[in-house]
Amino acid sequence: MADMLAGSVLITGCNRGLGLEMIRQLVTSSTPPRVVIGTCRKPDEALQTTYCKETAPDETSLNLKRLAKVQQIGSQNQIYTEFLALESNVVDYKSLPGLVEEVGAAVGPQGLNLLINNAGIMDKCSSQMFGIPLEHLEPHTFSNVMETNTTAPLMLVKEMLPLLRKAATVGGAIGVRRAAVVNISSIMGSMVVSRIVRKACDVSCTVRKVCDVNCTVSKAALNMLTKILAMNFGDEGLMFVAIHPGWVQTDMGTSSGMITTQESISRIFKTLPTLMEKHNGLLVSYDGTVMPW
Ligand SMILES: NC(=O)c1ccc[n+]([C@@H]2O[C@H](COP(=O)([O-])OP(=O)(O)OC[C@H]3O[C@@H](n4cnc5c(N)ncnc54)[C@H](OP(=O)(O)O)[C@@H]3O)[C@@H](O)[C@H]2O)c1
Numbered sequence: 001m002a003d004m005l006a007g008s009v010l011i012t013g014c015n016r017g018l019g020l021e022m023i024r025q026l027v028t029s030s031t032p033p034r035v036v037i038g039t040c041r042k043p044d045e046a047l048q049t050t051y052c053k054e055t056a057p058d059e060t061s062l063n064l065k066r067l068a069k070v071q072q073i074g075s076q077n078q079i080y081t082e083f084l085a086l087e088s089n090v091v092d093y094k095s096l097p098g099l100v101e102e103v104g105a106a107v108g109p110q111g112l113n114l115l116i117n118n119a120g121i122m123d124k125c126s127s128q129m130f131g132i133p134l135e136h137l138e139p140h141t142f143s144n145v146m147e148t149n150t151t152a153p154l155m156l157v158k159e160m161l162p163l164l165r166k167a168a169t170v171g172g173a174i175g176v177r178r179a180a181v182v183n184i185s186s187i188m189g190s191m192v193v194s195r196i197v198r199k200a201c202d203v204s205c206t207v208r209k210v211c212d213v214n215c216t217v218s219k220a221a222l223n224m225l226t227k228i229l230a231m232n233f234g235d236e237g238l239m240f241v242a243i244h245p246g247w248v249q250t251d252m253g254t255s256s257g258m259i260t261t262q263e264s265i266s267r268i269f270k271t272l273p274t275l276m277e278k279h280n281g282l283l284v285s286y287d288g289t290v291m292p293w
């Protein structure tokens with residue numbers, strides 16, 4: 001990341017997978033944001049285990065001591081970044097006012113520049129690679145996925161809107177450096193692309209039944225949500241984009257994923273600063289390609 005992604009960044013679901021990698025790349029960047037806030041269900045546990053590998057022998061582990069870091073740029077200038085791990089179960093809406101207060105105190109009068117709705121779920125069962133076959137689908141499993149992947153991001157945007165608006169009033173070009181919401185979505189939520197992917201899978205026979213009804217429907221709704229929010233709040237200087245992270249090697253993407261978390265996130269962080277007013281409300285792939293709905 002050559003330039004700072006944004007002054008302040010809030011990311012949900014940061015204890016593993018893509019969210020953890022986002023935190024790692026932000027706090028170890030040579031141009032880190034002023035404030036990085038990661039939320040997860042059990043931050044104390046994450047701080048003690050995932051984030052706090054004291055010896056940090058490999059590049060992928062986060063060392064908490066490096067998080068409250070002071071970076072030397074040349075001999076004089078120093079960059080300070082503050083990292084906060086806050087508790088949030090994204091579907092616990094009662095806790096949102098408390099979270100807004102904590103985030104507001106951390107970001108200060110400049111407001112929140114970038115909210116990344118990353119936390120998400122997908123049901124799995126042994127008979128197919130992803131998801132649950134229709135014959136075994138229960139209403140509550142469908143509703144759970146819809147709630148985590150669609151309702152929760154909407155509720156977080158609703159609560160964080162005053163902090164995002166504060167950042168937007170500072171002015172400047174529309175984009176992630178000013179005030180933006182990035183919804184981590186999927187091409188499987190695109191009516192056009194999911195059909196093409198499904199067809200390709202059927203032809204190659206390597207990945208059968210790749211589609212998960214719950215996840216694809218929830219991401220299609222998230223895509224529409226992104227578009228509606230952009231239409232409603234774009235004129236206030238806010239940007240909303242849905243990002244497809246690729247098929248990534250995480251617990252959700254499985255080890256069959258085509259790219260690593262490092263590749264997905266480094267490309268997303270290169271793409272995000274290139275997005276501008278014309279991208280408001282669009283679905284964009286991690287490599288910057290605009291995807292059809
Ligand atoms: N991997 C892929 O190939 C792929 C492809 C397309 C889109 N995506 C999207 O990318 C995002 C991240 O996925 P991933 O691959 O990193 O998945 P992952 O490894 O399974 O991680 C999911 C993260 O979401 C968190 N989460 C789930 N429910 C939550 C809740 N109620 N409250 C708070 N946190 C919650 C999990 O926390 P816990 O540890 O507490 O469960 C975990 O940190 C998701 O939105 C996913 O749909 C992934």
